[in-house]
Amino acid sequence: MISHDVIIVGAGAAGMFAAAVCAERAPGQSILVLERQSEPLGKVRISGGGRCNLTHACTDIRTFAQNYPRGSSELIGPFHQFGPTETMEWFEAHDVPLVTLEDGCVFPQSDRSESVIDALQTAAENGHLETVFRATVVSVSRLHSTGTDGDWSGFQVEVADGRQFVCRKLLIATGGGALIDGLDHTIEPCVPSLFTFKTSDSAFTALAGIVEDEVRLSAPGLRAEGTLLITHGGISGPAALRLSSFGARVLAEDHYCFAMKINWLPSSSEQEVFEQMESFRAASPRKQVGTWSPMGLSVRLWKLLVCRAGVDPHRAWGDCPLKALRHIAAQVSGFELPITGKNPHREEFVTCGGIRLKEVNFKTMESRLHPGLFFAGEILDIDALTGGFNLQAAWTTGYIAAQQLG
Ligand SMILES: Cc1cc2nc3c(=O)[nH]c(=O)nc-3n(C[C@H](O)[C@H](O)[C@H](O)COP(=O)(O)OP(=O)(O)OC[C@H]3O[C@@H](n4cnc5c(N)ncnc54)[C@H](O)[C@@H]3O)c2cc1C
Numbered sequence: 001m002i003s004h005d006v007i008i009v010g011a012g013a014a015g016m017f018a019a020a021v022c023a024e025r026a027p028g029q030s031i032l033v034l035e036r037q038s039e040p041l042g043k044v045r046i047s048g049g050g051r052c053n054l055t056h057a058c059t060d061i062r063t064f065a066q067n068y069p070r071g072s073s074e075l076i077g078p079f080h081q082f083g084p085t086e087t088m089e090w091f092e093a094h095d096v097p098l099v100t101l102e103d104g105c106v107f108p109q110s111d112r113s114e115s116v117i118d119a120l121q122t123a124a125e126n127g128h129l130e131t132v133f134r135a136t137v138v139s140v141s142r143l144h145s146t147g148t149d150g151d152w153s154g155f156q157v158e159v160a161d162g163r164q165f166v167c168r169k170l171l172i173a174t175g176g177g178a179l180i181d182g183l184d185h186t187i188e189p190c191v192p193s194l195f196t197f198k199t200s201d202s203a204f205t206a207l208a209g210i211v212e213d214e215v216r217l218s219a220p221g222l223r224a225e226g227t228l229l230i231t232h233g234g235i236s237g238p239a240a241l242r243l244s245s246f247g248a249r250v251l252a253e254d255h256y257c258f259a260m261k262i263n264w265l266p267s268s269s270e271q272e273v274f275e276q277m278e279s280f281r282a283a284s285p286r287k288q289v290g291t292w293s294p295m296g297l298s299v300r301l302w303k304l305l306v307c308r309a310g311v312d313p314h315r316a317w318g319d320c321p322l323k324a325l326r327h328i329a330a331q332v333s334g335f336e337l338p339i340t341g342k343n344p345h346r347e348e349f350v351t352c353g354g355i356r357l358k359e360v361n362f363k364t365m366e367s368r369l370h371p372g373l374f375f376a377g378e379i380l381d382i383d384a385l386t387g388g389f390n391l392q393a394a395w396t397t398g399y400i401a402a403q404q405l406g
Contacts, residue, residue: 004130005029006405007157007167009137009180011040013391014377015173016120017398018405023127026406031129032165034157036136041117043175047391048105052113054091055084055395056388057100067389069193069246070352071382074362075393082399084392094119105387136160139181140170142370153372169372169405173398176351176378183355184369188381190353193248196236197260198341203304208232210298215239216266219258219339222247225266230301233343235260241345245385248352256342262335264297264305274329281325285318292317295332305331350390354381365401374401 006022008015011033019033033040044052058064061079065072088098088106096119097109108115138160144153155170172180177190199205207230215228217239224246229237244251251258265273273295280294290313293302306313309327311320355375359368367373376397384390 003154003166004032005167006031006169006171007155007165008033008171008173008405009140009157010173010175010377010379011035011037011131011133012173012175012377013041013044013394014175014379014398014401015171016040016044016124017395018171018173018376018402019127019129020120020123021399021402022406023124023129025402027127029128029406031127031405032167033124033129033131034135034137034159034165035131035133038133040131040133041120044116044120044391045113047113048107048388050113051107051111052116053105053107053386053388053391054098054116055087055106055392056104057088057106058084058104064389067387068382068384068393069248071357071380071384071393074357074360075382075396078362078365078396078400079392082396084388086399087392087395090395091116091119094123103387132159135163137174137180140172140373141182155373169374171374171376171401171405172379173376173394173401174379176354176383183373185359185367186356188353188356190351191248191252192342192344192350193245193352193383194241194345194350194386195244195342196231196240196345197234197244197256197339198343199234199337200340201337203307204230204337205232205234207298207300207304210301211237212264212297212301214266216263217243218261218263219243219247219251221250228262234339235337236343236345242385244342244345245350245352245383248383251342256339258339260337260339262337263333264301264335265295265332268333270329270333273332274325277325277329278322281317281320285316287317289313289315289317289320289328297332305335308335345386350383351378352381352383354379357381362400364404365397366404374404376401 065076096115100106139158141156154168157165210230213227216225224243226239227237228239290303290306293299309331311324365374377394
């Protein structure tokens, strides 16, 4: 059986970054990477539509961490050690010039994920690294021996074809949903995160293409604000994605069927919306209720809200009783949309779930159950909103683990 100082299972973002950092810190260490595919960094290659949104520029770590529905408090310490600024410095120092877009998303200047892949592979090759592809790790077990030259403890790693490898320190970085026997850790169930919503309301989806900024979505126990896009099937946009991500577990329990409330003007209370309409009615009594949207909402959407309030859209504002204005205000502040399912967000498939965070020491990424065993990346019960945050969690946890491996 061949023995290595370090075995890394999974040549994805977290595993390869850990290998690269470890190789540069301790080039004498023998590192073996076991990867089930025939090439490394498959997801990084397709990330960000092939451009790789590798992090998100933000210097305030607490604000940054708010983008992680699972893992936000655990990641604050790690981000102070190696956060988005350090990530950008690392890639720039490894010949990957970066650009930061207006929304904070950071990409390689080349606009190609290959630049990121090349940098990681070149850095990893600095060390005493061997990678075995088409090697699916199926189980790990602890080894302990007492000999004349002292105690030795480590791990035995078994691959699907029967090959076995031994190491002193083991990093598991197999991404979301990958299970390996013998890990003996609690796994939080995996459910999708980051998706868009379907609705059966055809009058609503007939408004496809409308975008409203600063909308508030609510579902039982959940709330999210931001831009909303009405699609042919339902709703999408940052507010919908945020709700899906923060509500991933409860929404799965409800089988993605629930009544969503949309507040189209959350900066005003329902009473304030009513009072504003009263003054519009006084100022423009002859205008038609359904064809003039007084508060900046799209006219087509406004007409639907008026109809849902039971008010004839052809009516003049001046002919609308106060009760009708109250009904419209109720639709503006609490439009009810039946949600009947979910759709994936573009091709980006993110799951929540994984190794229970309490069982890992986030100062080192070491298992609290087995000394010498480390975790990094999506295998942990960590996931984030879109914008470079998911890869940042992989770089950060990979970096911290690497400090202990080398
Ligand atoms: C289409 C798409 C686009 C994305 N775009 C972005 C983006 O632009 N920005 C962003 O921040 N995030 C993005 N993400 C999310 C991001 O890619 C992941 O969060 C990140 O890759 C997680 O890194 P990881 O190393 O933990 O897992 P992975 O990258 O999934 O790597 C895990 C590796 O382990 C290997 N493996 C699994 N099981 C075993 C086993 N038993 N034995 C051996 N090897 C094994 C896998 O083959 C894989 O190579 C995107 C995701 C997808 C699917």
